[in-house]
Amino acid sequence: MFSPFDIAFIHGRAKGQTVTNMADRLSLVVFSGTVDKLYPVAIMASGAVALGKEVEIFVTFYGLEAFVKGQPQKNMKMDVNYPEIGPMMMKVMMEKKMPSWYDMLVQAKELGTIKIHACATTYDLMGMKKTDLDPIVDDVIGVTEFLTRASEGGITLFI
Amino acid sequence: MAASASERMILDARGSFCPGPLMELIRGIKQAKVGEELEVWSSDQGSKKDIPFWIQKAGHQLLSVVEEQGYTRFIVKKLK
Numbered sequence: 585m586f587s588p589f590d591i592a593f594i595h596g597r598a599k600g601q602t603v604t605n606m607a608d609r610l611s612l613v614v615f616s617g618t619v620d621k622l623y624p625v626a627i628m629a630s631g632a633v634a635l636g637k638e639v640e641i642f643v644t645f646y647g648l649e650a651f652v653k654g655q656p657q658k659n660m661k662m663d664v665n666y667p668e669i670g671p672m673m674m675k676v677m678m679e680k681k682m683p684s685w686y687d688m689l690v691q692a693k694e695l696g697t698i699k700i701h702a703c704a705t706t707y708d709l710m711g712m713k714k715t716d717l718d719p720i721v722d723d724v725i726g727v728t729e730f731l732t733r734a735s736e737g738g739i740t741l742f743i
Numbered sequence: 744m745a746a747s748a749s750e751r752m753i754l755d756a757r758g759s760f761c762p763g764p765l766m767e768l769i770r771g772i773k774q775a776k777v778g779e780e781l782e783v784w785s786s787d788q789g790s791k792k793d794i795p796f797w798i799q800k801a802g803h804q805l806l807s808v809v810e811e812q813g814y815t816r817f818i819v820k821k822l823k
Contacts, residue, residue: 630762634769634797682760695769 608637609738611730617646618661619685620670621743626688628741633696637738642730643721644703647743648710651702651718656686690720701725754783757814761789765797768819772803775821780806786814 610632614625629639643651650659662670683691692698702717702724714724734740754771756764764785771781783794791808794817798805804820 627762630766634762634765635800680760681758683763688763691766695766695773 608635609640609734609736610637611640611734611738611740612642613730613740613742614641614643614647614650615645616743617648617650617659618663619659619674620662620666622650622685623688625743626685626692629698630688630692633692633698636696639692639696639698640730640733641698641700642703642725642734643700644706648702648706648712651700651721652712652716653718656684656718656720686720693720699723701730703727703730750780751818752779752781754781757784757786759785759787761787761793763787764790765793768794768797768817772801772819772821777821777823779821781819781821783817783819784811784814785817790817791815 610628612625612628614622616622625641629641632639649655660674662674664670689698693700700721702712702721704724704726706712707724752771752775754764754767756767759767764783764787768781768783771783775781783790785794795805795808798817798819803822806818806820807816809816809818
């Protein structure tokens with residue numbers, strides 16, 4: 585009888601991944617496409633990389649839209665529920681020359697293992713092609729593959 | 744013998760926000776050789792906890808923390 589750990593281990597091996605410690609993984613479902621929510625994605629991914637964790641990012645719906653080619657540089661959308669804070673925060677971030685969430689994510693990806701997966705459902709629904717997406721996106725996968733990867737261990741968050 | 748400041752790699756991350764200075768340090772550590780000392784400068788308050796915590800977890804040595812006007816210098820030795 586295999587324990588869930590063994591199964592995850594075997595699964596990881598079968599896929600040719602380097603399996604170290606299954607719990608050392610941060611999985612993020614990125615549903616939101618506003619800058620205020622993309623920052624925590626980049627910051628948490630950076631923190632996870634700093635701690636030697638692998639990061640799995642599944643971008644779906646508005647989250648996938650944020651990864652369409654050209655969007656990371658163009659998108660300035662903030663959550664409309666905070667009209668009194670959002671624009672002010674955006675202004676402060678620009679004044680203090682905070683790097684964009686995208687640049688932070690690119691930097692974190694250079695330093696560690698971060699995989700960015702586009703959601704197959706949204707991708708198909710919108711009739712996208714791989715060339716429509718920013719090159720930071722690694723591949724297009726379905727929900728079952730993402731859940732399999734996420735369930736191999738660690739923390740999973742929905743943003 | 745401790746290396747003098749001029750021999751150390753200096754990573755000036757002042758003005759950068761969490762986790763920027765720590766990411767700079769990780770990048771520097773990757774480039775450095777074992778036994779080398781590095782200095783990271785940060786004006787971010789979070790670094791005072793984050794950087795020593797990371798150094799300990801990553802198994803390197805924090806040689807000293809020097810408070811300067813408006814920023815902190817963290818002197819680190821790469822141990823592995």
